Amino acid sequence: MKRGLFGIFTILAIVGCFAIASLAAEPIKLGALYNLTGGMSSIDAPALNGAKLKAKLINEAGGLLGGRMLEVIGINTKTDQKATAIGAKKALAMGVVAGLGYGDTTFVMASAPLFQRKGVPFVTSGATHPEIPKWVGDCMFMTPFGDDDQSFAIADYTYNKLKARKVVVWTDNSMDFTKALSKFFKQRFTELGGKLILEDFFMMGDKDFSAQIARLKAASPKADAVFISAIPNEAGLTVKQIREAGLTLPIVSGDGFDTELVTTVPGPRLANDVYFSTHTYREDTRPEVVAFIKAYEKEYGRPPENAFAPLGFDAVGLIADAIKRAGTTEKSALRKALAATRGYKAVTGEISYTRPSGVPMKAVSIIGVKNAKYKVLDTWFPKQ
Amino acid sequence: MMGWNRLKWFFPMLILAGAILVFILRSSVNDYILSIICFAGINIILAVSLNLTNGFTGLFSLGHPAFMAVGGYVAAILTFPVTRKAMLLPALPSWLAAQQWSLLPALILGGLCATLAAFLIGFPVLRLKGHYLAVATLGFLIILQVLITNLESFTRGPLGLNGLPLLTNLWWVYLWVVITIYVCWKVKHSSLGRSMLAIRENEMAAECLGIPLSRTRIMAFALGAFFAGVAGCLWAHLVTAITPTSFSVIMAFHLVVMVVVGGSGSITGATIAALMLTSVVEILSPLEENLGAYGISEIIISIGLLLILIYRPRGIFGTQEPAFLVKQRQRVSGEVGRSLSYQNGKGGTS
Known part of the structure; x- marks a missing residue:
């Protein structure tokens, strides 16, 4: 134990020296x-x-x-x-x-x-x-x-520019960030007068979205757009699988979609009609x-x-x-x-x-994806 | 008789020396080093208490972080300032929202809740052995994380509770380190501890001698859980934030590493391994920052662990305590334990 205590002192002395040495710099x-x-x-x-x-x-x-x-x-x-x-x-x-x-x-x-x-x-x-x-x-x-600003930005764009009135919302239920994003999107979109017709959930790491896609297809009345609150890994996969299922409705999201995966995973033929709000940086x-x-x-x-x-x-x-x-x-x-x-x-x-x-x-940028090409479509400013 | 007298005074002197050290440290070093020492202390509590189950009784449990989470969350909700509760946890039942406890009662209640959880899962889970038990306790940890994530009105879900009062200081940590080591030492050198060691070495032989298997195991499990709960509370009030991922599977492995490196069943070993692992990380961090090679400390530590396991497969101390700390009589009983394991074919060179 004495040896142990000696060891502790040595360790403390070393740590102490580092701390003192770093305080002396200019x-x-x-x-x-x-x-x-x-x-x-x-x-x-x-x-x-x-x-x-x-x-x-x-x-x-x-x-x-x-x-x-x-x-x-x-x-x-x-x-x-x-x-x-x-x-x-x-x-x-x-x-x-x-x-x-x-x-x-x-x-x-x-x-x-x-x-x-x-x-x-x-x-x-x-x-x-x-x-x-x-x-x-x-x-x-x-x-x-x-997160409220980026959700409001894409909700405004979906309602005003894409003319969507009925949306389906998918949420990654394992993260607070994605949950908050969906919450603010739904809040703004219904305030504008739009309608939420279906909500679906998945978890980070999911690979197969066929169940959600089947419900999206079967939704009545038909959805005008789908909002997907996801982080990069699921962003590419969801776009790919929705397009492969033959659905062509606009896919909208927040800065979780600000990734190359949105175009590289689905490929140039399928990466179409995706819109997301993000930092004014990409393609700027x-x-x-x-x-x-x-x-x-x-x-x-x-x-x-x-x-x-x-x-x-x-x-x-x-x-x-x-x-x-x-x-x-x-x-x-x-x-x-x-x-x-x-x-x-x-x-x-x-x-x-x-x-x-x-x-x-x-400012929040709205980026659209056409044939796997990113393009800044709009810049949104918060009101107050 | 001489040795006994020497030991009678040795431990109180050691505790006093520790207290003086705490006093000197608190008045001389900065917050950063104090916090490292506090975390080292918390790791000692965790490693020594995990030793009760994994070391003494031979139950390979990975559930220690789960008990920390139980203790940590219970205490965090209790000590959270009332005004902050109103802002962050509006859905809390009003009787809970009005509580604002001080640290000690919250610590004890947190520890007791962890003990209760250990009892509840102990009955079904402790029928399992070896890998199965490890998987079951791991499962408990994951279930608990999911539960905390979804119990939003109490825990705020994945965001966790933050801005907890900074109540943990070195005195509190020191107090609990002393209590933990004292209790575990007493247990190890009592008939209960011998029963635990006997169960580890040979279950059937132990049962034939009349040792109640399940009761002894649950005792070990629950006692370990109490200290884990307390450590969880100390942890939460030192980091001042707690989330469902605070107490992770990775943490479980770190703790098991401390027990294995120190020597399964050795209290001194677990203490020293906990101190070593906590401080080495911090000592190596300037190296990372100056070289820009982040992650190198993990590699160095892993290599060190491999070397220890290759050259001292039973850990630094094996099951023993260093000879000068143990009474003559106890040392003999240690010898018996060793010869028992020898007959069992496991053999040991310590």
Whole structure:
């Protein structure tokens, strides 16, 4: 046991040394908490790449506050909530001026409250639940739009442009994100005067949708469109199977459909009449987007994997912009500057925090798929 | 007699030394290191209590995270501030919505609920052995996760409860580490513990000696579940969030690894393995961050585990405790246990 205790002391000493060594450094530090291994890594790893790229570009342009470098410290939290809480405390102990991270609400909620407790701002790059800022507090900022906005956008488009009046809604019942998306879609669509004629459910990982398709076919009155609340894996499969069953009605969805799988899985012949709302990024020609894609390809040798990469880029951009305006890295001044963000030209659209809810006012793109080609059909803006 | 006197003072001194250490740590190191130490402590509670079933009694259970989830959720609902309950859990029955307990009663009730759950599933499940038991407890874990996911008015479904009060501190963790180790130590060196070890070595022989099989097994299972429930509460109030996926199958495997590496049945072994595994991950994390090679710590740890299992297949300590901690009399009984396993053909070199 004595040897055991000695071991514990040694371990503590080593950990202590690391912590002290990291406190002594000079640059402006941002703690980037991401799940770089485990189930969430395909979403979070590109986001960290985007974040690091933005920091690099800022540093190449001379840094912030008169030449101080921006350092993004990537902390791997392994798709594990315990590691998430430890990671947040680690970032705070390192003296970061702000935190950023995560493409999923669960992990934001395990880390952001710890930043809130210390009064340090936390910017999520990809979590879209519209009530996150309400749950966490005034230090919480979102880079993406809320799920309500993207659902409202596609509901408006389905009703006004596609002239659909009767819809069927399919929901992935295993995730909160997909459930929320369906909830907001149904709410908006019925408010507009449309009718929900059938609801169906599936689970993440389902491969066969023939039962849902049979019910969709048999639905009476006939549906004008089907809303599918799914994440990328099921997005491609559902489109393929619905089209193979001979149904040609429009398929509509949210940013879960913002993936190559929607065209590659069904193939060019079947990938038709699919519409989804997403971040204003894919197929966009604004100068910010073009410059971002070029810089990303130059840095990593491949195009951005998904929309989470530009979102990570924008999260760092938002914080850097606020530091510039605040003229300091002091946490409460920085928090105020972030909250005062108006019309920040991000890659994924202009960001303003004008709502009391803390969710940014941000444009939503409506993308249509014709013969496996993506095209931006419309840009939707929230009313208030 | 000398040894006995020495031991009589050794344990209280150790507890006191630990308390002084806790005091010094709390006033000297930062939140990050404190939280790692807290998680290490929670892992000690989990590994030592899992040792009751997996180590002493030879019941291969993967259900420990399920009991943590029961304890964690019960305590989380009880300690959740009333105002936050009104905002996040509007569908909660009014008698529950008005509760706002402090940590200790919530911990104990959480632990008791986990014990109750262990009793309920213990009766049917403990008839199974070996792989079947492992699968059944795994099944229980998954059923419980689905239940929590769908019991939305109490648990908020997949989003889980977040913004719990940060009640767990190093004192609480230390207190429960001491209680857990003390209770498990006493059990191991009592007739109940010997019954457990006997059941592990040879069930039929144990039954022939008049050891009540199912009662002893359920005792081990339920006692382990109590501490798992308590650890779940401590965990939830340290992370300040709890979701259906907080306590996963992966966690079950991590805990089993701690027991196996430490030595099935060794309390000292489980304690040291828990400390080691928790701290090594954090020590290696700067390496990951500086190299940008995320995931390398998992690979290093896995290789380390393989090496331990190849060169010390019975774990660091086997079933034994280190010699200087054990009374002469107890050491003899350990020898008996070993010779029993030897006759059983399993053999052992520890």
